[in-house]
Amino acid sequence: MRPPPAPVLNAFGLQDSCPRLLAGGRGTTWHAGNCILKPVDLTEGELCWQAATLAALAPARLRLCTPHLSRHGTYLIEGWAAWTFLPGCHEPGRWDDILQVARELHDALAPLPLPEFLGARRDAWAHADRVAWGEQSIEAYLSIPVVRTLAALRRPVVAPAQLIHGDLTGNVLFLDGNTPAVIDLSLYWRPVAYAAGIVVADALVWEGADERLLTTADEWPDFAQCFVRALLFRIVTDTLRNHGTVNAQPYERAVELACGLVAR
Structure with missing residues (x-):
C-alpha cells in the first residue's frame, strides 16, 4: 500500500x-x-x-x-x-473490558437519531448486516452449513435499536494511566446486544475465549438472538470478502454455543 x-x-x-x-x-x-x-x-x-x-x-x-x-x-x-492519533494498543484477552467500553459508549450514543447516510451504505459489511437481520435474502449463503444452522436459530428480537459501534473488538485501545480509546467508528442501527455479540463472536472465533464470556454478555436484552446474528454477520462478510468461499471451521464451536444459548 x-x-x-x-x-x-x-x-x-x-x-x-x-x-x-x-x-x-x-x-x-x-x-x-x-x-x-x-x-x-x-x-x-x-x-x-x-x-x-x-x-x-x-x-x-x-x-x-x-x-x-x-x-x-x-x-x-x-x-x-x-x-x-490516540496512543494505545489492542490487547487480546481484554474482552470484559471491551464489553464495559461497549456499555459506556452505547449509553452515550443512545439519544442520537438514525443518520440518513446509514441507509445508503452498499459495502460488504452493510450487506452482511442486512442479511443477518433478514433485511436481504440469505439464500445465496445457505450452502454453508453453519449459515443454515444459524438461520434456523433466528427468532424475533424485541430489544430497541440505536446507533452502535459494530466492530469494537480490535478498535478499543488500552494504555496504562489512560482511559480506553475507541477508534474506527463502524455504525449500525441495531440493539446494543448486537455490538456485544460481535465482540463475543470475535473473541470465541479468533482469540481463543472460552464460553464463560457468554455468561458475562448474556445480561444484555436479546443477547442470544443478537449473538446468532453477529455470527451470521461475520460469516457472510468473510464469504463476500473471499469471493464466495469461507473457511467455516473456526466458527463451528461458536455456532454450537449459539445453539445451546438459544435452547435455554
Missing part, C-alpha cells in the same frame, strides 16, 4: 512528517505526526457527522477518535481522511 501522497499530507498540515504504515487496518492505515490517515469510502457528510457528533459526546471514561479538518476546510482529501 502506497503512503498518503504529498498533497494529502500538505492538506492536513503533515508535510514535514514521515508516514509509517501501521499493523492492522487492512494494511491501509498510516501514522503521520499527530494523525492517522487512510483511504476511505466515507462521504464528506459522514465525516462531518462524525466530527460534530463525537466532539459533542465526550464520555468521561473514554477517548474518542475524531476526524481531523484539513486546511481546505474539508475532511476528505483525494479519497483520504485523517483522524487524531
